[in-house]
Amino acid sequence: MDLSLETRQESGRTIIEVGGEIDVYTAPKLRECITGLVDEGHRDLIIDLEQVEFMDSTGLGVLVGGLKRVRTHEGSLELVCTQERLLKIFRITGLGKVFAIHGSQSEATAQ
Amino acid sequence: MTTATQTEGDVTIAITRDPALVRTVRLVAAAVARRAACTDSLIEEIRLAVGEACAVMIGPDESDAAPEEKIEVQLQTEGEFRVTVTGRVDGVDSGFADVGVDPWALLQGLSDDVDVVETDGVTRLTMSWPL
Numbered sequence: 159m160d161l162s163l164e165t166r167q168e169s170g171r172t173i174i175e176v177g178g179e180i181d182v183y184t185a186p187k188l189r190e191c192i193t194g195l196v197d198e199g200h201r202d203l204i205i206d207l208e209q210v211e212f213m214d215s216t217g218l219g220v221l222v223g224g225l226k227r228v229r230t231h232e233g234s235l236e237l238v239c240t241q242e243r244l245l246k247i248f249r250i251t252g253l254g255k256v257f258a259i260h261g262s263q264s265e266a267t268a269q
Numbered sequence: 270m271t272t273a274t275q276t277e278g279d280v281t282i283a284i285t286r287d288p289a290l291v292r293t294v295r296l297v298a299a300a301v302a303r304r305a306a307c308t309d310s311l312i313e314e315i316r317l318a319v320g321e322a323c324a325v326m327i328g329p330d331e332s333d334a335a336p337e338e339k340i341e342v343q344l345q346t347e348g349e350f351r352v353t354v355t356g357r358v359d360g361v362d363s364g365f366a367d368v369g370v371d372p373w374a375l376l377q378g379l380s381d382d383v384d385v386v387e388t389d390g391v392t393r394l395t396m397s398w399p400l
Contacts, residue, residue, distance in 0.1 A: 182324040183288035214321050215372040250378030
């Protein structure tokens, strides 16, 4: 499955719902999406990974790059993820402490 | 281009350095792991590690990749699940500093036995898991 990206606004945040596989081939599409949104003035992003079937370090790198980008504009980038297979990757790389990871979109937007 | 050969217990796949083909290798690795009766969690680890190793070989900037160079992935299931990824790369960790994530940390977290040897410009990365 290729990468799918859907964006919408809610409670002053921009939610990006990601589906499919984020790997060395598809990660540039996610990077372009995040970069484009930040350049358009979207500073507070929530990236929902619940429909992601696979993610490698290239995908993690895009998320880290996005976090750096929004922080330079005093914004935020938070994640929605409950899948153990993805949470394990965050733990192994130490990125579980870098990102705010929520259990649902409603939990993320309530912050 | 992707070619695959299978002998007794071993599967070898050769791909060009096209990021789009890494998914194909992951699928084959998962299928071989499933045939070797690995648990679901181990299959997932192997799938991720094999994709990660291929991504390391291709590099973070695909425009730098020499498309004519092949990456060979050998999957062996004799006694243990052993993955050997071989390719000609210009320093397997070059360029990743800008990405913000160390792929080696992920590989070493996925397998207790990760080894990299570079000989005459050819890098050979091996990983194994007990069966």
